[in-house]
Amino acid sequence: MKKIVYAVTIALLTSLFCYANENVSELLKRIDSVSNSPKDQKMSMKLILIDKDNSESEREIVMMQKGADKRVGKFLSPKDQKGIGFLSLPGNVLHIYLPAYKKVKNIASHAKNGSFAGTDFTYEDMEMTEFSKNYEGKILSENDSIYVIELIPEKKSETSYSKIVITVPKETYFPVMMEFYEKDKHVKTLERKSIEKVKSYYVAREMTMTTLKSGHKTKMLLESVEYDTNISDDFFTDRYLKE
């Protein structure tokens, strides 16, 4: 009799656990569906770099993205960076076009977790990573309006973060805050504001990434965005960079 009770309890607990897990992965899929799943996107934005003593510098870029890991972009300003382009391809490949030298250079290995053009975003942060495919989720807390979910990277995923904690409103399923951890130490925070719906995706017109140790911030202001316009592969080449 004792054994039966024991077995039933275990079965119940296991199913509960599976249910909870399934629940989280459903949740992550839902989150991906509103933000991380467009086939391609084209955007122009302004980057404002803010020092810890609040001095600001600005740069403007146009950027195209296809799938999760193909990205190409060009700088429009400031004057001395105009024409600089970057191309990021699967397999950790990063090409940079230096207009003054008229040369495309391949930047090796360190690129992924290196800073994107002096901002607080790394090249990795700019990627559209699907949470449901690359992370194991766990709901840390929940109330009427939000979920707080902890994301632990799956072994196969190539991320430099050990953990991400996201805050997701139940109304939109679009994360409004992401806390990035390295070796379990909270290193950066991303806040998303002015959230709008474009086609079936949510987008934040204003994103601020803060590096906690240095107090340095980068504000990314989205000026225009288009989704799923079937961008040609021709754009993701060195040739386009040099144009």
Next chain:
Amino acid sequence: MKKLSNLIAGNPAAVIAVIAIMTVVMAFFAIKVKINPDIIDYLPKTDKIVQDFDRVGEDYGGSLTAFIVFESDDVFSRESLMKIDRITKLLQETEGVNIVTSLTNVMDIKEVDGSIEIAPLFENDSLMSDTAYVRARREYVMGERIYRGKLISSDMTKALIVMNLADEADQTETCEKIKTDVKNLEITNKIHFGGLPFFVLEVNRLIVKDLLKLILPCALLMIIVLFLSFRTAVGVIVPLLNVLVSTVWTIGIMSALKVDVTIITNIIPVVLLAVGSAYSIHVISKFYEEMSCNKNKKDAASEAIRDVALPVFLAAVTTLIGFLSFVFGSYLTMIRDFGIFSAVGVGISFILSLTLTPALLIVFKSKAGGKDNGTKSFLFVKMVEWFIPKRKFFLVLVAAMTLISVILIPKISRSSDIMDYFKKESEIRVSDKIIEEHFGGSTRIQVICAGDMTKTATLREMWELEKFLEDSAGVRNISSIVDVVKRMNMVIEGNYNLPDSDEKLANLYFLTDGEPFVERMLKSDKSEALIEGSLASGMKLKNVTDFINKVKERMDRDFKEVSFSLTGMPSVNVKLDRSILQSTLFSIAMSIILVFVLLSFMLGSARLSLKGTLPILFTILTLFGVMSALKLSLDIATCLLGSISIGIGIDYSVHYLIRLRKELKDGKKYGEAVHATMMTTGRAIATNVFTVAAGFSVLMLSSLQPIVNFGFLIAVTMLIAGATAVIMLSVSSKEKGEEK
């Protein structure tokens, strides 16, 4: 005065109770006092050098550089590299450490199969498993001058880890943590810690060690001297209690006013032990004298207060002047603090000697006439009386010593380098020598370069200055954005040079934007950059001054695009040195003048005052003569000697002259009056001289070299001051007696 003395003598229990309560309150504050060993804090915050120094801290991730040296038979063995990597990672995660650079995390810029690689010099994964890879890297690293002699020694047995500490963090705490954590890694290789932050940590440790180490022997020595003088327990306990209470009060006041203990204020307790006991000794001596005339304790105490109040007051005021001369005379905040709080302590000691001391004397059971008066002739009195008929001999001796001193004084060396604080065999000096031999030195210099860093012309001028620093001024291990730009240009164009256009420069900046190692070199708005380099520490001050002048002269000439300002410890040291010299001269001059004026006023005679001042003038000259002869340098501690000697030494003249005047007033002839003075006040002076000298000589046990020298010199000075005052005044009194 009579009312006051009767009041104190009439209510000893109440006096003791009030003082006891106040002492408990002060002790509460005293235990919370903080220690600040930071050298930069010696200079006032408004100083240009300090401001530049702070600016480097704010804009470039820390003004202070610390080093760890890792030793191994072969740094390029896989095991060694992994250990260096563990230390590096530990440091990167340590709170208060801003930037860490070592072989295993340094960003290497090079060309690989046509692509630019900005990546760590050692890829971690390969490092763990691949010996062939490590071997290949060794050849590459040793061939690059940006690594050889900077992060690895030429013989490949030592690796350097460089850290920039956050200015806002508690550096002592950070360094302490680094030391413990590195130890906990259980790496068996030899590891050395160097650079200013670790020196400061060591100074801090030694200050605490000193406080604990010095007090006991100091008290013991005084107990012996006091017992030999008074031969009663009360004669030992009362002065010591007086000192203890005044020390607790002084430290309590410092703590309440949030003034930290420094390498110099650290010696206040010993100063009070020496000075504070003196006032008490004079009161006790007089008390016993009165008791031997069969007076009761209350009357004896009351009489002692009345009689000794003036000389003790004068002694206290002159000592106060000695200490306060630092407040107005010194540029260095630490010395000013020392002046203020020593003066406070002296004031407290004075008040206690006229309240607590008599109260305790009444309350304690003591034999009347505890000390025998005159039957056993005192060695000191004998010596003085031997000199009195040999006036000419004495004068020749004084003249000769003065002459020798005057010749020697200009040869006194000066020192303000923190390295000189440590004894030669100390661990910190050993580390420093290793860093100097293999990595060009641990003393960092920084040049702040203001100009438009987006122009190649600006960088070209920086390069010019760097070449000058390296070739003509002996700076090693130079790093700046110029090096990074040249290297990147080489990777792209195959030319180790600055790019030929501003546009290319902008492109290169783009590649390193946001890299932490660049933040140490270039301000983000590109309006300023930093050149850093190493100098051998322990450089003679003259050479440092020459170096600074040479660099400044070069900086002011020929450069149009950039304005340079030099900062770092060498500049701080030169500034400290100038301040030390100024402080010394100014405070000595000021205390002599003030003491002279005060004595003239109190004794009502300029001639008497001059007579009182002469012995101390001679003492000061002899002191500096001795310093020069023994090659002891004028430093942060020994610069205090002059004024302290005046403050304490003048007391002997004051006590002597006042007693002599009283004896003469009582109708004694000069010879008798001198003898009577010698047998009473003379003996008290002798007791005092030996107690003070004994007290200060304990400082010779200190672990900090300036304090050792200070202790030795002040003990010698006190002996000279005491002997000279008594002999000189006795000899000149004889002259007057004969005239009469």
